Amino acid sequence: MTSTERRSMRISSLEPYAASAACVSFLVTALLVQAPSMGFAENAVMVPPPATSAPKLANATTEKVVLAGGCFWGVQGVFQHVKGVNNAVSGYAGGPANSAQYEIVGSGKTGHAEAVEITFDPKIIDLGTLLRIYFSVAHNPTELNRQGPDSGTQYRSTIFAQNDAQKRFAEAYIKQLDKARIYGAPIVTTIETSKRFYPAEAYHQDYATLHPDSGYIAIYDLPKIDNLKRLFPDLYRPEAKLVSGTVD
Numbered sequence: 521m522t523s524t525e526r527r528s529m530r531i532s533s534l535e536p537y538a539a540s541a542a543c544v545s546f547l548v549t550a551l552l553v554q555a556p557s558m559g560f561a562e563n564a565v566m567v568p569p570p571a572t573s574a575p576k577l578a579n580a581t582t583e584k585v586v587l588a589g590g591c592f593w594g595v596q597g598v599f600q601h602v603k604g605v606n607n608a609v610s611g612y613a614g615g616p617a618n619s620a621q622y623e624i625v626g627s628g629k630t631g632h633a634e635a636v637e638i639t640f641d642p643k644i645i646d647l648g649t650l651l652r653i654y655f656s657v658a659h660n661p662t663e664l665n666r667q668g669p670d671s672g673t674q675y676r677s678t679i680f681a682q683n684d685a686q687k688r689f690a691e692a693y694i695k696q697l698d699k700a701r702i703y704g705a706p707i708v709t710t711i712e713t714s715k716r717f718y719p720a721e722a723y724h725q726d727y728a729t730l731h732p733d734s735g736y737i738a739i740y741d742l743p744k745i746d747n748l749k750r751l752f753p754d755l756y757r758p759e760a761k762l763v764s765g766t767v768d
Contacts, residue, residue: 564657564747567637567702570693574648575685581584582606583642585650586613586680586717588633589659592669594741595754597728598658598748604645609637609763610727611719613712620718628672635680637717646687651679651693655702655709657747662705668740677709680717682685687711688694 570763575582589595592610599608612620613629625632659667661677681687690711698707719725728741749756 537603542766545678555558556626563702564744564751565621565655566751567652567655567697569652570648570689571696572648572689573691574646575640575683575689576642576646577683580642582639583647584637584639585680585686586635586637586682586715587654587658587677588613588635588678588680589654589661590634590675590677591670591736591740592636592720592724593737594744595634595658596726597656597737597760598653598744599636599638599646599650600651600726600729600762601740601745601748601757602640602645602650602752603757604643604649605650605761606641607637607639607763608670609717609719609725611635611637611717613637613715613717614678617716617718618760622721622724625674626672628674632673633676633678635678635717637682637719646757647689648693651690653752653755654679655693655697655747656751657706657744659710660703661707662703677707679709679711680715682713682714685712687713715744726760729760729762730736 587595587599596608596610599605611634612625612630612632613635614633615625617632619625620632625634626632640650645660655661659677663677664674665671665676667675667677679686679690681690694707694709694711697703728737728745731737
């Protein structure tokens with residue numbers, strides 16, 4: 521099954537207004553058959569904290585960072601369970617406004633990556649801890665332009681730094697982790713600056729929480745949240761901080 525076919529399956533079979541029991545059952549079977557060759561999200565790697573202190577904005581009550589690491593459903597799901605995160609919004613970053621749409625981004629030709637804008641309280645959690653979670657459980661930073669079953673530049677590992685201080689800090693942390701040979705393979709995470717974030721369509725928001733029984737979420741995303749709870753118990757928040765604010 522090609523990446524395009526898998527993406528089409530996600531769109532046609534898993535959207536809340538289109539999913540059926542038969543489609544989800546088919547997806548689960550297909551993913552389980554292919555899983556040995558595609559890898560699983562639950563292969564978490566506990567990385568050490570940054571060697572330097574994270575930058576902070578003077579007098580800021582909230583800060584933001586935008587992270588990309590594969591399908592935004594799982595990345596959003598992880599950070600919605602992190603204490604100190606006020607909001608985690610799925611969306612697109614890296615390309616122009618007129619192509620920030622799911623169907624178009626899926627072509628891999630827009631420059632966009634599926635990304636998550638994280639708004640956090642620096643009095644509770646800092647950028648270094650968020651990046652530690654990002655590199656430990658949210659995705660595999662050694663996979664180039666892919667994560668699990670999804671491939672293409674729209675699934676790249678990228679930190680969209682919001683300022684020069686974030687950029688320098690992220691660069692130093694990546695060098696630290698590479699030098700320590702944490703993963704056994706080089707980190708391919710890139711750092712991009714001056715790239716605007718565009719929120720994704722409403723049906724993508726809170727997807728992992730609202731659709732835990734969908735095949736894709738059960739296989740690839742819920743294990744990430746389980747790993748967050750296991751590896752970072754003091755940072756884990758049982759109730760997800762949803763964009764919608766409620767769960768139907």
